Amino acid sequence: MVSMKVNRRRFVAGTAAASAALVAAPFVRSANAAGKLSVGFWDHWVPGANKATEALVKEWAEKNKVEVSIDFITSQGNKLLLTTAAESQAKSGHDVLAFSTWLPARYADQLVPMNDVMEPLIKENGAVNGTVEYLGKLNGKWLAVPATSGSQIKGPCSRIDLLKKHAGIDIQAMYPAGAAPKADAWNLDNFLKAAEACQKGGNPFGMGLGTTSDSVDTAGALFHAFGAQLVNAKGDIVVKNDQVRQVLDYYKKLMQFLPADVPSWDDASNNKFLVSGQGTLIMNPPSAWAVAKRDAPQIAEQLWTHGFPVGPKGRYAPFLPYFWGVWNFSKNQSAAKSLIIFLSQASSAEKMTNASQGYDIPSFEKLTTFKVWAEESPPKGTLYHYPNPHNHQTLSIAAAPAPHKIAEQIYTQAIQTQMVVRYAKGEAMDKTLDWAAKELEGFSRN
């Protein structure tokens, strides 16, 4: 846990200058409201990215005369998850905490409603995508605010040269830098053909089918592309449907062209596969590209981040937002909300995105055209399409639209990838569907 303290002696509480600052802060209305604030942020993968957040908090703290302590908590080894669980049980801890994808809904009863924060932010920065709303809003109550830091799209990142050489696809022409995609031909049939060609050429696609997040997210997007739901929004188990059968059949064909060991891949495997020069395509945010830029620049020069192939029911890409939430046992809720509003301003979001080399994506629609994505290189424009600037694809999350408590279990227990592997390894379709139905039945308990 990285810790930083921003201390400021509140020696001029009664002076005109301090009063002016307090009045200017929307939620810090009196000297009593200032006080102390404890914040737990996600510890960013990208070196140096925490510094932008730290500087922004310091700026806010000085302006509002609040003593802030910041912890950057890593998600490695589930430390952030464990911290959240511990704070929820102890009813004590940080005032503001970073909540990963499913956690706002999990802790809905313990979070302060954020409608008074979200409504002005949406007015100012534009609407949020459906996935953010699904994950962050329950029964009309905003549970937390989508954070810039850590939010990501896990779209395809491809080798320009290898796609051209093996499959005859010019991905830069399909997804030109600075312009809308011309990707009508980028559909699941052509994706399969390209996967086959690249496998035959010795540089297969690297799509994991393990139980970790990257694998589950990719499978989730392809299930959405077929309209394949396991549990519907009402909570009914609907896994035995034609769309699920279609996506399993598709995956079975696709798996023949993927490396044999994909069922055991974790979230690092796809990155290593691409950076080593073996793979043509992976599904990942630009962290793999950033590592290649540092460790294998000749490979980074050939990488291009772009959109998902379109399926029978549309073009879907996995979006994983982080959220900033405030516990209901927080002692300084007004200051906590004030800080979150400050961090959600366009200028703050841009600073965070720049510091993360374009990795972080704000969830608001007006904040997806920062310069960093157009300018990052090599090659120039490689990240232009990463934040989905032309709304070319629907941002989604695996297991949606099932009720959160069921969907979270589908996601964490990787039911979709397990179904794919079972069926692709020769299990009968009905047996796979029966197995899934039984698991889903278990997730529905209260």
Place this chain on the structure above:
Amino acid sequence: MADIAARNPAGHPSQQRSSLHKLMQRKSTIAFLMALPLILLITILVAYPAGYAVYLATLNKGMTRFVGFGNFEFLFGRDTFWLVVYQSCLFAITAVIFKAIIGFVVAHFVHNIPAKGQRKWRGMLLVPWVIPPAMSTLAWLWLFDPSYSALNWLLAIFGIEGIPWTGEAGWARFSVILVNVWIGSPFFMIMYLAALKSVPEQLYEAASIDGATWWQRIWYVTLPMMRNIIAITALFSLIVTFANFDIVRVLTAGGPLNSTHIFGTWAFRVGIEGGDIPLGAAVSLFMVPILAVAATFILRDITKRGSEV
């Protein structure tokens, strides 16, 4: 009571001091006071969490109402749970058997090394046991890496096709057991070595005079003299192996297709990652009856032999 009061007039300070002094002089009191810090530590770090886990296991998913044994009943109806029970037993029993055999054989080798060089060998052989398992398992993870396995690279030199160490259920089970055996064998070795050193040399001499073969010496002298150590070591290792977490978590995270999950890793998956803490607590508590039965049988055997002696 009146008699006691008469012989022990309360309120006399010098007598009170003297009885307190006597109490403090008792060996049992001193022993209790010396053990008190450990008792407190165990109460705080073991008894309280265990009690809390029992409490959690009796709550519903939302932790809002008491459901008694509802979570356990629910588990009994899940295929994945029975897969985890099977895998946990397979993992623990197989690993303990191999650790015991390897520990026994290596202890004999080390015992027969001349005393001068024995210390170095003992030290080297203990290395796998003293490295934190989370670290050494990471090294194994790289050896088993799906795409860049060093072991497969070695096999390729001899023209043997790569093995999906963590990609196929059978091989993944083999891999987690192998790593557990690698880490745990030195513990058995050092315990057995200590037991071997305590076997009186005269017994072997007498056996030799009687014309006992190598195997007969092992069977009729060494093993009976080591039985209690073997039983206690096996019990201790069984408990630790059943409760293992780090090896499976780091190496396979329970995959592929849940085929390597054991109680600890599945409890974590269900309880912490999946947000169903009561069910996770119920999974982890399921180890208790299994281990209690094993401990009862093993300890009863030891007590029986102790009374025979």
